[in-house]
Amino acid sequence: MVLQAFGHARTALALPRRFSSDKQSSELYVNMVMGEEHMPVSKLNSTIIEAAIIGFEHQKTQIDSQIAELRAMLNGSTPTVTATPEAPAPKRKKFSAAAIQRMREAQQRRWARVKGEATPQLPAPAQPQKPQRKLSAAAKAKLVANLKKARAAKAAKADASKAALAKKKGAAKKAAAEPAAAE
Numbered sequence: 001m002v003l004q005a006f007g008h009a010r011t012a013l014a015l016p017r018r019f020s021s022d023k024q025s026s027e028l029y030v031n032m033v034m035g036e037e038h039m040p041v042s043k044l045n046s047t048i049i050e051a052a053i054i055g056f057e058h059q060k061t062q063i064d065s066q067i068a069e070l071r072a073m074l075n076g077s078t079p080t081v082t083a084t085p086e087a088p089a090p091k092r093k094k095f096s097a098a099a100i101q102r103m104r105e106a107q108q109r110r111w112a113r114v115k116g117e118a119t120p121q122l123p124a125p126a127q128p129q130k131p132q133r134k135l136s137a138a139a140k141a142k143l144v145a146n147l148k149k150a151r152a153a154k155a156a157k158a159d160a161s162k163a164a165l166a167k168k169k170g171a172a173k174k175a176a177a178e179p180a181a182a183e
Contacts, residue, residue, distance in 0.1 A: 095103070135143070
């Protein structure tokens, strides 16, 4: 038994032995094989639906290629198959930190309403900052004097290390020059 539909040939499979005695079951099996019956909706799950989508997309590409061949026959040119472009993934919208905070607070209020709790108190607006303390003239002078003293100590230490390094280099040069003079 062969079914011709849209240029595709399907053959019905031989019935399994378990259906041979029950006429109603065998008709159902034949109908399902030939594509005349659809699966009940309760039997569908996500994997079956995804597989069906992939199958239909494959059929779509085949049909598109056949349409391109027929159009090429009409125009008298060679067929060129163009792939259907995939839709680009939509770009995610970026929210500012303030917008995210507002959305978070709104969601918390909605959940509080659903749970029957009192609405959560929004954080109190920031209190004005206390004015900065100012140094007295005497304290400022003391800090400046300590800073000068620390800088002078650091400079003296650097000068001492430079002098020691120069002394070592001078001794090394003399030692290198003496064997050369002896020759």
